[in-house]
Amino acid sequence: MRSYYIAGNWKMHKTVAESVALAKELKEKLAGCGEKVLVAPAFTALAAVAEALKGSNILLGAQNMGPEEQGAHTGEVSVLMLKDLGVKAVILGHSERRHSYSEGDALINKKVLLALKHGIEPILCVGETLEEREGGTLEAVIGMQVREGLKGVEAAALKSVTIAYEPVWAIGTGKTATPEDADAVHAYIRKVLASLYGETASKSMCIQYGGSVKADNAASLMAKPNIDGALVGGASLKVDTFAPIALFR
Numbered sequence: 001m002r003s004y005y006i007a008g009n010w011k012m013h014k015t016v017a018e019s020v021a022l023a024k025e026l027k028e029k030l031a032g033c034g035e036k037v038l039v040a041p042a043f044t045a046l047a048a049v050a051e052a053l054k055g056s057n058i059l060l061g062a063q064n065m066g067p068e069e070q071g072a073h074t075g076e077v078s079v080l081m082l083k084d085l086g087v088k089a090v091i092l093g094h095s096e097r098r099h100s101y102s103e104g105d106a107l108i109n110k111k112v113l114l115a116l117k118h119g120i121e122p123i124l125c126v127g128e129t130l131e132e133r134e135g136g137t138l139e140a141v142i143g144m145q146v147r148e149g150l151k152g153v154e155a156a157a158l159k160s161v162t163i164a165y166e167p168v169w170a171i172g173t174g175k176t177a178t179p180e181d182a183d184a185v186h187a188y189i190r191k192v193l194a195s196l197y198g199e200t201a202s203k204s205m206c207i208q209y210g211g212s213v214k215a216d217n218a219a220s221l222m223a224k225p226n227i228d229g230a231l232v233g234g235a236s237l238k239v240d241t242f243a244p245i246a247l248f249r
């Protein structure tokens with residue numbers, strides 16, 4: 001049976017105590033959940049959440065990382081530090097990083113390669129703005145983000161990479177792409193992947209959808225053939241709104 005990958009991005013929310021409380025609730029509620037589930041708390045809560053998740057299948061993720069292994073990079077958190085805490089995956093190129101912190105494809109690609117080098121699975125986020133969609137450049141934008149984000153990634157490393165398609169206009173807005181629209185973009189991403197790595201590799205890649213995913217739209221989105229999971233922001237902050245997404249079937 002096809003398995004899905006559901007990730008919760010807690011963004012800049014929750015103290016350490018609040019993060020631990022949510023992790024414990026999810027551990028209990030999602031015991032036995034057959035999907036791959038990941039939570040990405042703030043850096044400050046990673047160690048405590050790692051401890052709270054011990055004995056569960058829920059994976060620990062980070063929301064970003066620096067582009068260097070170590071050194072004089074004030075304010076950055078390195079891949080080695082994440083690894084040390086038991087982080088298994090890292091969200092890279094989130095639209096908030098691209099748009100509020102001016103992260104470009106080259107920087108994101110550097111982080112993708114560094115994460116892979118150290119055995120941390122990147123979730124590479126791509127997505128168009130409303131202006132780009134309405135201006136007819138959706139495919140050009142998405143194609144560029146996928147190609148540049150994966151530059152130098154060997155075919156053998158692809159199984160460790162997830163792509164998250166997150167239309168910028170759907171993040172935190174309550175607007176969701178229709179399952180049909182989202183699936184069409186996922187299909188286009190597979191086409192780009194096939195041109196880079198071949199059909200077989202493209203078909204087996206995990207592509208999550210993100211953008212106002214909630215319990216009431218998760219099943220219809222994930223029923224689509226090219227949608228392999230969800231990257232969830234707002235609805236990942238409470239057990240009552242996140243657990244039903246992970247338990248959607």
Ligand code: PEP
Binds near residue numbers: 009173174
């Ligand atoms: C996100 O931040 O990746 C996201 C999809 O947020 P939301 O679910 O709140 O739209």
